[in-house]
Amino acid sequence: MLYRAAMSEAASAAATRATIGDSEFDRDTAATRRAPGVYDIDLSAGWTIINAVNGGYLLAVLGRALGDALPHPDPFTISAHYLTASRPGPAVVRTETVRTGRTLSTGQASLFQYDDEGNEVERIRVLASYGDLDTLPDDVRTSAKPPAIPPMDQCFGPEDGPAPVEGGSAIADRLMLKLDPATLGWALGKPSGRGEMRAWFGLADGRDADPLSMLLAVDALPPTAFELGLKGWVPTVELTAHVRCRPAPGPLRVSITTRNLAGGFLEEDAEVWDSAHRLVAQSRQLARVRLG
Amino acid sequence: MLYRAAMSEAASAAATRATIGDSEFDRDTAATRRAPGVYDIDLSAGWTIINAVNGGYLLAVLGRALGDALPHPDPFTISAHYLTASRPGPAVVRTETVRTGRTLSTGQASLFQYDDEGNEVERIRVLASYGDLDTLPDDVRTSAKPPAIPPMDQCFGPEDGPAPVEGGSAIADRLMLKLDPATLGWALGKPSGRGEMRAWFGLADGRDADPLSMLLAVDALPPTAFELGLKGWVPTVELTAHVRCRPAPGPLRVSITTRNLAGGFLEEDAEVWDSAHRLVAQSRQLARVRLG
Numbered sequence: 289m290l291y292r293a294a295m296s297e298a299a300s301a302a303a304t305r306a307t308i309g310d311s312e313f314d315r316d317t318a319a320t321r322r323a324p325g326v327y328d329i330d331l332s333a334g335w336t337i338i339n340a341v342n343g344g345y346l347l348a349v350l351g352r353a354l355g356d357a358l359p360h361p362d363p364f365t366i367s368a369h370y371l372t373a374s375r376p377g378p379a380v381v382r383t384e385t386v387r388t389g390r391t392l393s394t395g396q397a398s399l400f401q402y403d404d405e406g407n408e409v410e411r412i413r414v415l416a417s418y419g420d421l422d423t424l425p426d427d428v429r430t431s432a433k434p435p436a437i438p439p440m441d442q443c444f445g446p447e448d449g450p451a452p453v454e455g456g457s458a459i460a461d462r463l464m465l466k467l468d469p470a471t472l473g474w475a476l477g478k479p480s481g482r483g484e485m486r487a488w489f490g491l492a493d494g495r496d497a498d499p500l501s502m503l504l505a506v507d508a509l510p511p512t513a514f515e516l517g518l519k520g521w522v523p524t525v526e527l528t529a530h531v532r533c534r535p536a537p538g539p540l541r542v543s544i545t546t547r548n549l550a551g552g553f554l555e556e557d558a559e560v561w562d563s564a565h566r567l568v569a570q571s572r573q574l575a576r577v578r579l580g
Numbered sequence: 581m582l583y584r585a586a587m588s589e590a591a592s593a594a595a596t597r598a599t600i601g602d603s604e605f606d607r608d609t610a611a612t613r614r615a616p617g618v619y620d621i622d623l624s625a626g627w628t629i630i631n632a633v634n635g636g637y638l639l640a641v642l643g644r645a646l647g648d649a650l651p652h653p654d655p656f657t658i659s660a661h662y663l664t665a666s667r668p669g670p671a672v673v674r675t676e677t678v679r680t681g682r683t684l685s686t687g688q689a690s691l692f693q694y695d696d697e698g699n700e701v702e703r704i705r706v707l708a709s710y711g712d713l714d715t716l717p718d719d720v721r722t723s724a725k726p727p728a729i730p731p732m733d734q735c736f737g738p739e740d741g742p743a744p745v746e747g748g749s750a751i752a753d754r755l756m757l758k759l760d761p762a763t764l765g766w767a768l769g770k771p772s773g774r775g776e777m778r779a780w781f782g783l784a785d786g787r788d789a790d791p792l793s794m795l796l797a798v799d800a801l802p803p804t805a806f807e808l809g810l811k812g813w814v815p816t817v818e819l820t821a822h823v824r825c826r827p828a829p830g831p832l833r834v835s836i837t838t839r840n841l842a843g844g845f846l847e848e849d850a851e852v853w854d855s856a857h858r859l860v861a862q863s864r865q866l867a868r869v870r871l872g
Contacts, residue, residue: 365661365818365866367661367818369657369659369678369707369708369709371678371679372679386661386702386705387663387702392817394705396705410678410679413678413707414707415659415661415706415707416661417661417817417818421843424843425843425844425871427871428842429808429841429842430839430840431775431838431840431841483723516721525657525684526659526709528820530866532842532843533842546723547722547723547724548722548723548859549721550722550858551713551716551719551720552716552717552719553656553716553824555822555862567839567840567842570840572820572822574656574657574822579719
């Protein structure tokens with residue numbers, strides 16, 4: 289009886305752990321093809337930070353539509369220009385195939401929502417080249433080193449303290465985010481003055497990482513601006529991500545660096561490392577800051 | 581008589597030094613508006629490297645057309661996907677205004693050439709957001725440091741040794757390029773094994789740098805792949821450049837780094853520093869390599 293009870297409990301746990309294809313993230317980034325190149329979207333309210341729909345979540349939505357539209361499955365390099373602020377609710381993604389090749393294809397995609405008169409308003413436009421990560425040779429000569437971040441049990445997430453950022457942040461409930469205490473000074477009123485943010489990253493329901501969830505990961509940490517002593521919103525103007533490898537199962541390490549805060553703008557360079565110590569994704573975004 | 585002769589000689593020298601707007605680079609990147617959003621181009625054979633038209637030169641051509649088409653003059657962030665190889669000769673750029681705002685506008689542009697039947701073939705597609713560099717506040721908190729590169733007279737250009745790269749490289753005649761000897765091992769048969777390339781950069785006719793010439797500068801050095809011991813072509817798949825500041829007059833320092841050579845691809849991160857020690861531009865490209 290004990291054995292059967294234990295097995296039943298294990299089976300229940302296994303049945304409830306989310307998987308790639310069956311998870312909050314997959315459901316909330318679903319793109320339903322209505323016609324060739326036209327995808328119906330329902331932007332979830334669950335991936336907002338301070339009431340704004342997270343830019344990485346939006347990039348993943350567009351990435352999913354393009355992965356369906358193009359003959360190659362994985363984003364290799366994807367650039368997004370953020371035009372107007374998205375809102376939870378209905379949206380449509382329109383894709384265009386720009387060029388198809390043997391190993392790479394290029395596509396363009398736009399996400400639209402609707403104004404009060406029902407007219408389409410473009411929120412984001414993306415240009416991307418896709419390939420097949422599973423066909424890449426495994427010759428790896430990466431000279432970069434993984435970030436120095438303490439073990440996960442020595443890092444802290446939103447659930448470990450009072451909510452440091454005012455306003456709704458539903459995304460916090462959907463992520464497993466454990467920040468390096470060396471990049472948490474801002475949450476204690478003592479920003480370090482260094483443009484750095486580092487964290488262990490995963491999805492709260494246990495779903496493993498994949499190329500699309502890495503598009504979320506590069507934009508899901510608190511802004512480096514907080515550690516630079518800046519307050520307020522740091523909207524992304526443009527973000528380019530390179531996906532270099534299918535990530536191994538297990539948590540990711542994300543390390544973000546800003547070195548050029550100037551003239552009302554800053555860049556955030558993100559590196560994503562997987563549990564096999566591969567540099568699986570890199571991104572750079574240009575964002576606006578409010579100075580002074 | 582001596583005084584008038586000296587003044588006349590000085591006047592002649594001043595008259596021949598190229599300026600922004602009147603230079604080889606400006607003539608060869610000219611975009612002639614034929615109709616709204618349609619620009620006739622003549623791709624010069626003067627900016628080729630190993631017979632391929634340089635990707636930064638092509639980006640500058642597209643950047644010039646977009647600067648004319650959009651209400652803001654300067655590229656702040658520009659992403660290009662390189663689809664098919666361009667050739668010297670006639671081309672057309674077609675632009676689309678995606679969104680115009682008070683301080684930023686976004687546009688898209690494609691460069692086409694013609695196949696044997698006269699059909700348009702897309703070479704490059706670009707997405708870019710433009711602003712006005714002259715309106716940016718001068719609050720500069722850049723933490724990055726200029727590259728450690730020896731004084732120009734201790735660096736070396738193509739003219740200082742035998743041609744290290746086989747094949748035509750007309751671009752060498754149009755650039756003032758002086759490479760850091762620490763990144764020149766490849767030219768002597770002894771690549772360092774480090775993914776680095778650094779140089780002083782200018783235009784051979786003396787024209788000062790500007791935002792468009794910086795789009796050339798980020799892609800005009802020898803590939804880091806040469807220092808990694810790789811031979812052959814390293815074609816750019818995608819390149820994103822951020823222009824952060826109008827460069828001061830005088831030579832630029834360009835520093836390129838590769839840290840993630842893996843799976844048949846590498847990234848090249850370029851930093852451009854001006855004579856006033858400002859980090860004036862940054863870029864990252866994804867390129868394909870032939871391994872083994």
